[in-house]
Amino acid sequence: MKQRQLLPLFLFTLLLAMVGCSDNDSNTEVTQSGHLVNTKVNLPEEFKQAKLYDTKISAFEINSRRTTSYDVELQENNLFIAHLKSGLYNLSFEAKAKLDGKERILKGYLENTTINKDTSIEFNVLPLPTERDFVIEEIFYTGSLYPNSKRGYLGDQYFKITNNSDETLYADGLTIAESGFATNMYQDITPNRMTEEFAVQALYAVPGSGKDHPVLPGESIIICDKAINHKEVNPNSFDFSNADFEWFDESSNPKIQDTDNPEVPNLDNIYSYTLTIWILNMQGNRAYAILRMGKDKETFLAENQKEYSFIYDTGDSQINIKRKAYFVPNEWIIDAVNVSTQDEHEWIVTDSSLDASYTYCGNDSNDPNRSGKSVRRKVAYQEADGRKVLQDTNNSKEDFIPTATPSVAE
Structure with missing residues (x-):
């Protein structure tokens, strides 16, 4: 955490007078000491x-499980003074602002932050x-390794x-979707439909009639391969014998067969490019999305396969390649994540309104430490009831x- 020189004492005193306090609940301790x-x-x-x-x-002081809460008034350069006793805290900042005439709420969150007499803190609010x-x-796409080995496990x-x-x-x-285009292989596609549609090579959906699988606020589901x-x-x-769902494929190759746990519901296979078993690319060169099929x-398979072309440069000549892919409208998509490698990344394969950049595992595609790692979304802030918002x-x-x-390893 960045350390900043403390403001002069007279300014602290001035700001102290501007801080008001209010109780949130019976577990809230409001204090000016500390x-x-x-x-x-940071806005x-x-x-x-x-x-x-x-x-x-x-x-929220983690050891005592007490909460201190009060209003603050921002000064020049968006500075204010927090009044906290020594301890280990989860800290939340909240404010309102108007943008284009509409009120918006901004929040920031700092987890496991140690407070002492020399501490200064910064909130990055969103x-x-x-x-x-x-x-x-x-x-988790990299796969784990066998102990004392560089051999990967699928x-x-x-x-x-x-x-x-x-x-x-x-x-x-x-529905989980895997991109039809690779993030490490740029293609000048004609027509380029990314502002409207997302090319996919795999679509797997959670079964159910509409209200069979409730997920409470802040709770999660695990969807695994096996x-x-x-x-x-x-x-x-990991032990996935009690996962919420698994994806299962009927393979056309007798030598490559999937494993099915009858106690765990299978995803519905809407479409997969492979006739054997779908696995996520372990290098991480695709985008993934969750969506609701429209x-x-x-009907989708009959209507949403479309042709596109791109120029392939062999070095000696240029070849016009024609392909077909399934496309889902961007308006169906709830969330999208581009995954790539830092040394081989070439483009984002979603519209920037869905995802403006990418995340990764490892320093590069050959980093041996990338195995057994995942990409995980940050916590933005914590609600008063303890629920973390991502x-x-x-x-x-x-x-x-x-x-x-x-x-799942923690």
Whole structure:
């Protein structure tokens, strides 16, 4: 965390007089004692000229499980003074601002922050989405390694999908899509439909009639490749015998067969490019999305396959390549994440309104430390009831922790 020189004492005293206090609940301790903590609020570009109001800070001390909460007034350069005793905190900042005549709520969150007499802190605040829904919290695509070996293990890839709203949502029909284009292989596509559609090479949907699979606010579902206890084969892997869903493929190759756990529901296979078993690319060169299908399977397959072309340069000549792919309208998409490698990344394969950048595992495509890692979405802030709200700015570079420890291993 960046350390900043504390403001002169007379300014601390002045700001102290501007801080008001209010109780939140019976577990809230409101106090003016403790350290004067120099605090800065960093605003996103579009809000830098906006005036913030209804600004407040909430501090949950982890060891004592007490919450301190009070209103604050921002001074020049978006500085204010927090009043906190020594301890280990989860800190939340909240404010309101108007953008284009509409009121927006901005929040920032700092987790496991140590406060002492020399501490200064910074909140990077973001506007709340006007609508919240499911988000992709985590993708584990690299696969684990066998102990004391560089040999990779297949079958333990998974998605963690989280209800990021404040109401119960139903996972029925929620569909995982894998991009038809690779993020490490740029193609000058004609026609380029990205502003309107997303090319896919795999679509798998959660079964259900509409309200069979409720997901409470802040809760998640695990969708995995093979819903077995992988630890029995590879101690470095995970136990998915109680996963929420698995994807299962009927392979046309008798030598390549999938494993089915009858106790865990299978996703509905809407479309897959492979006639054997779908696995996520372990290098990480695709984009993934969750969406709600706007058509039934048969209608979609009949109407949404479209032709495109691109120029392939051999070095000696240029060849016009024609292909076909299935495309889903961008308006169906709830959330999208581009995954790539830093050394081979060439383009984003979604419209920038869905995802403006990419996340990754490892320093490069040959990094041996990338195996066993995932990409995980950051926490934006914490609600008063303890529910964590995940960061969602439609920019995977900002929203995700790259090369992260898988959540199911914690």
